[in-house]
Amino acid sequence: MTESPSYLSATAEAYDAVAVRYADFVRDGLDHLPLDRAIVAAFADFVSAAGVGPVAELGCGPGRITAHLRDLGLDVFGVDLSPVMIDIAREAYPDLRFEVGSMGALDLADGELSGIVSWYSVIHIPPQELPPYFAEFRRVLAPGGWLLLAFFESEGGSMLAFDHKVAPAYRWPIDDLAALAREAGFDEVGRMLREPCEEERYRRGHLLMRSR
């Protein structure tokens, strides 16, 4: 993708404005979310078993998931649209690499990565715009590379825009998001749905996929 659509600058500005509060809000990371930790651990095990190679967290925000992946033994870096988020991530985790950029146009060679995590970042891509993002994920992943997506699920069977507190966002039926990724060259390995915890609104979806 070469152009820079207006929704990207709007998302970056929106996250810049709340970055400090957001980082504070998610500071506990995955401490109280054993099922989330389990699927991230499964991703890390699969990537490690396939050999060493860099992993990117795309839409890393303040970097807490990037750091969690590092703690699981992965060679990981983060990319985010929001320069303020990246400043916060660099300050919190000075041993890790964080870059400003869009996950739709990555400054990476074909097949350079062993794994990609998108933890609640593709939620901000307008649904009709999502296929080129998945194509970009496929381009930078080596064949057999691993992809982990986390998102808000839409139980009703159709994709829904919702009033996310920071930027426009979309909930996906898990089958529809899996089908879109499959069309881009990913095979599903597993999925996890979990019910919302206290103070969460929607069921959470997770897809673990492998590039062909």
Ligand SMILES: C[S@@+](CC[C@H](N)C(=O)[O-])C[C@H]1O[C@@H](n2cnc3c(N)ncnc32)[C@H](O)[C@@H]1O
């Ligand atoms: C809900 S936050 C999640 C942050 C982080 N993954 C976490 O769980 O703490 C979504 C993040 O995705 C980033 N984002 C949205 N669209 C993006 C894009 N096209 N490229 C890179 N980052 C993007 C936003 O700037 C924001 O930091």
